[in-house]
Amino acid sequence: MFFDENYTIPKMLxxxxxxxxxxxxxxxxxxxxxxxxxxxxxxxxxxLDFGAGLMSIxxxxxxxxxxxxxxxxxxxxxxxxxxxxxxVDVPRGxxxxxxxxxxxxxxxxxxxxxxxxNSQVNKILSIHDKIPAVSVIIVLADDVKDDVKAxxxxxxxTLHTFAGLVSDGQKYxxxxxxxxxxxxxxxxxxxxxTIIFTSGTTGTPKGVMLTYRNFLTQxxxxxxxxxxxPGEKALSVLPVWHVFEREVEYVITIQGCGxxxxxxxxxxxxxxxxxxxxxxxxxxPRVFEAVYDGIIKKMRKTGGIVYKxxxxxxxxxxxxxxxxxxxxxxxxxxxxxxxxxWWFLFIIPWALLFPLKWLGNLLVFRKIKAMLGNNFRGxxxxxxxxxxxxxxxxWAIGVKVVEGYGMTETAPVVAVRPMAAPIFRTIGSxxxxxxxxxxxxxxxxxxxxxxxxxxxxxxxxxxxxxKRPDLTEKAMSVDGWLNTGDLAILTIHDELSIRxxxxxxxxxxxxxxxEPVPLEQKLTESRYIKTxxxxxxxxxxxxxxxxxxGDEVRxxxxxxxxxxxxxxxxxxxxxxxxxxxxxxxNLISSKNGFKMYERINRFALITKDFEVGxxxxxxxxxxxFRINDIYKDKIxxxxxx
Numbered sequence: 174m175f176f177d178e179n180y181t182i183p184k185m186l187x188x189x190x191x192x193x194x195x196x197x198x199x200x201x202x203x204x205x206x207x208x209x210x211x212x213x214x215x216x217x218x219x220x221l222d223f224g225a226g227l228m229s230i231x232x233x234x235x236x237x238x239x240x241x242x243x244x245x246x247x248x249x250x251x252x253x254x255x256x257x258x259x260x261v262d263v264p265r266g267x268x269x270x271x272x273x274x275x276x277x278x279x280x281x282x283x284x285x286x287x288x289x290x291n292s293q294v295n296k297i298l299s300i301h302d303k304i305p306a307v308s309v310i311i312v313l314a315d316d317v318k319d320d321v322k323a324x325x326x327x328x329x330x331t332l333h334t335f336a337g338l339v340s341d342g343q344k345y346x347x348x349x350x351x352x353x354x355x356x357x358x359x360x361x362x363x364x365x366x367t368i369i370f371t372s373g374t375t376g377t378p379k380g381v382m383l384t385y386r387n388f389l390t391q392x393x394x395x396x397x398x399x400x401x402x403p404g405e406k407a408l409s410v411l412p413v414w415h416v417f418e419r420e421v422e423y424v425i426t427i428q429g430c431g432x433x434x435x436x437x438x439x440x441x442x443x444x445x446x447x448x449x450x451x452x453x454x455x456x457x458p459r460v461f462e463a464v465y466d467g468i469i470k471k472m473r474k475t476g477g478i479v480y481k482x483x484x485x486x487x488x489x490x491x492x493x494x495x496x497x498x499x500x501x502x503x504x505x506x507x508x509x510x511x512x513x514x515w516w517f518l519f520i521i522p523w524a525l526l527f528p529l530k531w532l533g534n535l536l537v538f539r540k541i542k543a544m545l546g547n548n549f550r551g552x553x554x555x556x557x558x559x560x561x562x563x564x565x566x567x568w569a570i571g572v573k574v575v576e577g578y579g580m581t582e583t584a585p586v587v588a589v590r591p592m593a594a595p596i597f598r599t600i601g602s603x604x605x606x607x608x609x610x611x612x613x614x615x616x617x618x619x620x621x622x623x624x625x626x627x628x629x630x631x632x633x634x635x636x637x638x639x640k641r642p643d644l645t646e647k648a649m650s651v652d653g654w655l656n657t658g659d660l661a662i663l664t665i666h667d668e669l670s671i672r673x674x675x676x677x678x679x680x681x682x683x684x685x686x687x688e689p690v691p692l693e694q695k696l697t698e699s700r701y702i703k704t705x706x707x708x709x710x711x712x713x714x715x716x717x718x719x720x721x722x723g724d725e726v727r728x729x730x731x732x733x734x735x736x737x738x739x740x741x742x743x744x745x746x747x748x749x750x751x752x753x754x755x756x757x758x759n760l761i762s763s764k765n766g767f768k769m770y771e772r773i774n775r776f777a778l779i780t781k782d783f784e785v786g787x788x789x790x791x792x793x794x795x796x797x798f799r800i801n802d803i804y805k806d807k808i809x810x811x812x813x814x
Contacts, residue, residue: 175393181360181385183220183257185392185427190217193429196404199246200433200449208433208449211246213426219339220253224353226342227258230309230333232285234259234356237368239278239286239307241293243267244413244434247313247335249422251287254342257357262367263380264414267293268786271300273378277370278304280380280640287335290314291321294332301328311338362386368639369416371581380639383416387584388423390606390632395424398591398601399553399575403429405452406548408445410437410460412791416585417556421455437793439467443544450546455553458560459793461574462697465563468541469700470724486533490569493526498597505599505664507622538570545572551592553577555585556792558671560694561598568597576600578671582635582648582655583607588669599668607631610654611663620663624672627661628654660688677797679710685770687715692761692771693795699756701725704783706800707773708808714774716811718804719753721778726752744778753778777807 176185189198194214201209232238238255240262242248255262263281265273267289274296278286284306288294294310294317301307310325311333325332333341346352366385370378401407407425409432411418425432430452435445437460445451454460472483498504499515500523542549551573559576567574575592578600579585587609590601603609611625612618619625634655637645649655660672673688680686689707696705696717704720721744729735729752730743737743757773783789788803790796801808 176362176389178362179358179360180362180389181256181357181364182366182388182423183253183357183360185389185423186217186220186253187357189426189429190214193403196429197431198426199249200406200431201246202434210431213429216246216250217253219250221257221353222339222342222346223251223254223335224257224342224356225254225345225349226333226338226340227254227260227285228349228352228356229341229345230285230331230338232258232260234359235365236260236285237263237281237283239281239283239288240264240414241267241269241274241286241297242289242313242414244409244411244418244436245289245313246432246434248289248413249432251311251313251335254353256360256366257353259356259360259364261365264367264369266412266414266791268412268791269296270786271296273370275300275303276378277380278307281368282306285309285311287311287313291316291318294321294325298324298328298330301330309333311335360385362389365636367419369414369581379641379644381416381581382636382639383581383584384636387633387635388420391420391584391586391604392423392427393606394604395420395586395589396428398589398593398604399424399453399455400592401425401428401430401452404431406431406433406449407453407455408433408435408442408449408451410435410442410454410456411556415556415791416581417457417579417792418455420585421553437463439463443467446544446546446549450548452548452550453553454545454549454551455555457556457793458554458558458563461552461554461563461567462560465566473700483537486529486537487566487569489526489529490533490538491565493523493530494565494569496523496526503595504597505668505670506666507662507664509665534571541570542572551575553589555579555589557794558673558690558694560697562694562698564598578659578669580657582657583629583633584635586633587629587657596664596666596668599664599670602667602669603629603631607633609661609663609667609669611661621665621667622662624660624662626675627657627659627669627671629657630654679707679715681709681715681770682711682713683770685768687771692717692767692773695760695765695767696757696773698760701729701752701756704795706795706797708801708811712812715771716808717757717773717776718800718807719757719776719778720783721753721780723780740780744780749778775811777804777811779804779807 190213195212197210198213198216199211203209238260243266252262286307288310309331313335315334362385365382367383368380370380433449472480496519500519502510554574555577575590575595577589579587588600588603608630610618610628613625630653658675662670673690678686679689692707693705696702701722702719703722706718707715709715735748761767761773
């Protein structure tokens, strides 16, 4: 343990502000698209001023404070103020539904809510009869509309702006010397820091209670695995209320680096790479998939000799990288290393391909990497399963993207592949302070190299579910092991490889257990498929919902002279249906390692892009329970005899 029992996140941020007062901690995007830097000193003092402002309106230690906002510098500053005075934040993003807000704010009985803008204030006001405890709203944006003010007056809710409360806090600190600092000193490592309600992919959100200890335990070794130097920068694109992004920002600030607030939109993200030259990008796998898809589409659109060169050199780089991983022990191993054999088999082809890979880097890969700026050290993929095809592509072209794993209940990091010594298709070994074990369905420990259910124990594990001791008891054993619900396997050197979700497992009528994620990832290797959702619980066979890539389908029609009146009629044509039937059959086949019962017998094409808060969770994972509801008719149609 690198901290004592009295250490907290606000105290950690105080240390960073004292070490690097003039280094930039945050970069705010202005309306003209440029970035305004904020120093550690200013960020920290603004946080303390806001905390004093909260004290001035009666917020006390352990009070829950709602925080409904997307990524912006004020989020971090406001949260620092909340934690500095010992209050507990209850965060959620702007995509939160009215049902979500009602559940979160009513269950916690929050009296004070911080809202990003007018839209979020209106949402809160529309359900005020269901959350009567709310009496104060603080708006992070300055442009509060008159009609919003009038509605607050009507509902007898006191309205503040963030800037106004910061100003009030400055005065309060002058009149009450060291009031925030004294309150901050009372904090303990085991104090409750936050209650994060999981967005979930399978059902009703649960309030996860996390302490300062849960967050701080990870910061010891994460600085070694995701290393930064003071003054370097990281792009922030994940929902800031989500536990992954939150811990990422603590990893950044404990190392004296800057947070650049960007967006997970291709054009904006790549522009920010060029402008800000960041060193790391923590993101969910879908962001890296979008970057990959963008590169592939750009090359295909360019066509001609450029596309042929790209395809050739990527193929060469993949083959060379596969041999390199075998020879230098960079693959997950479940028996024993056969290093001598690999060297005997591969030394000559490996040496012969090396000049071609070097040439590929000179002619092609270097230009791709230039899109990520001059400083880019690597990406961190977390919050979902990282597809093998994406992992292998970036590894081959020399762009380092390491995969991590965790969950809200572990605050969140369990393990992350070290940037300095990555092992392919693993998430690395558990970080210091965390233990992992694999058990079977009956709870018996399986040990290494056997697939089973992953359980976690250590100082990162949550305090429990808010006001739900029954769920806490169900999730955790009496001796402190948390059941993750994920399937995993340990290598001979204790690296973890995640294999899927226990609760995602599809059980067919014949008793066959099918993990849908590997099938879905394989299907998205098709240029014509954006996303796939495999279904078939309690059915004779598997079906799939296929989200089509409209641009690629239209290109296929043009290339093959297919005539059509409307896009909808094109998708219903036999040519396109045969195209998808062929793509699915070729991908999910025995030659790719899939069993007979894993084949997709029927499919339905859908065209509406998946959205966060609708078909996707905040981590941009497919929310299966929502998919089953939204596309109920289509799914039922797949299994009609």
